[in-house]
């Protein structure tokens with residue numbers, strides 16, 4: 001059985017840190033998203049979306065402009081699923097895909113060091129805690145968040161492209 005079989009995957013409140021509309025709208029204005037690869041019918045941010053049944057990790061995101069706020073849980077008490085989504089975001093970005101991730105700013109984790117610091121074009125550290133939607137209400141997250149932009153497969157015509165330099169780091173206030 002793979003890590004991502006439905007039996008292993010679980011949907012808990014921890015998976016459902018739904019993006020507040022104020023942040024999504026600002027990012028959508030900038031990137032004009034076409035795909036939400038981790039969603040439910042109720043919380044999908046784009047017309048095109050994948051749910052746990054489709055398994056967004058197994059889909060091809062080529063050519064899309066992706067908004068990714070992944071599930072935050074763990075599989076069977078093991079690795080954080082975030083690690084697999086961040087790896088997927090990086091891999092898809094090599095295929096003319098822009099992937100914008102809203103994720104916890106857990107800068108000590110291996111996936112930040114393996115995929116984000118070496119390959120992200122831009123990291124935006126969000127001022128204050130994001131008010132995510134949980135159970136239909138806006139609630140301050142108990143963690144810091146960042147927006148990470150992967151666009152590595154693109155040429156210089158898509159800004160901010162980065163090749164070998166370090167990722168551009170910004171402080172942003174979305175409120």
Ligand SMILES: C[S@@+](CC[C@H](N)C(=O)[O-])C[C@H]1O[C@@H](n2cnc3c(N)ncnc32)[C@H](O)[C@@H]1O
Pocket residue numbers: 004009011015016017018019020036037038039040043044045050051052053054055056057068069070071072
């Ligand atoms: C943090 S919520 C984000 C919801 C929404 N996309 C947003 O930005 O508000 C993560 C969503 O991913 C869904 N999910 C969990 N595993 C998934 C998978 N393997 N493929 C696609 N979606 C998945 C969860 O059900 C949950 O709705």
